[in-house]
Amino acid sequence: MHYIDPHIHMVSRTTDDYKRMALAGCVMVSEPAFWAGFDRSGPEGFRDYFRQLTQFEARRAKSHGIEHRTWLCINAKEAEDVSLSRQVIAMIPEFLEHPSVLGIGEIGLNKNTRNEAIVFLEHLDLAARTGELILVHTPHLEDKFQGTRMILDMLADDRRIAPERVCIDHVEEHTIRLALEAGHWVGMTLYPTTKCTPARAADLVELYGPERIMVNSAGDWGHSDPLAVPEFIFEMKQRGLGKSIIHRVVFDNPMAFFEQSKRFVAPSWA
């Protein structure tokens, strides 16, 4: 079954992973801008990173038959530095017309601080002014519930932003209903220990149905599995859930969400 991984950090993966993903049926990845595991030294570090996302990773993916799309932002962790954040946000428009850019992301909160919220709001303002899609990172572990509610508050406050043009990512049992009821798309991240498992994600599809739901691996430099989406496909098949439901979650839904981006051109195989 062909699938899309709508959230994976390929900059931190080896080329072997592209091959494994292609063998497993991956036809497209969407890669948000994120924290590299260390704080970058300044805005030019982000300029190089955005070039890596829009140019190098696109070529590396293509050489394995995988389409690559990307998102731009300063991540929630580095957003604690408001001055740096404003310089990076000012730089984003230089890259927005690149055909592989889907929108602004993954913006969000980390420890739910004042500075993080300020920078999140300034990203929202950019997205609203330029008509971009938004991909949201919700915090980890004990910060997730509080941070998700704060994020939903900020999104609801800005009437320029249509809920269906926002994906709330990394949802779990205690945040998925809030995000869906607010009219957003949601992503369930299949990541060891700190996020969801394929089994729990399948439970949530059974509970809430497949509408506006996606799954992803968020594969990054930590212990993570770039084949987590195929693991989810396997779990769903084991439960006897039909191909149409599975295909909707792992392919049709990401395509439908991405197609809202003004620059998104569906590949010829779509």
Add this chain to the structure above:
Amino acid sequence: MPAPPEAGEILDRDFLETRAKILEIAASLDRLDRSPGRPGIAPDRRLAQIRQALEVLLVPEPGRAETIQRIFSREYDPNWRSALEVDAAR
């Protein structure tokens, strides 16, 4: 969505994995019990969270996973905007 499977079917599929996860938790708690206590040191609140979460498992109500997620979560303050002095008015 197709009709949910019978409990027997779910047990056939999940019993061994569930058993293994319960054993992991039991072994974790045994390790904690074996660790020497330090007089005068306040109990770690994480232990209380673990105990509270385990109690939820025994209550035969739906939504255990969601309830346990909330036990391990920081509380949401609807007045966070004024507490953090963040202007959300647009």
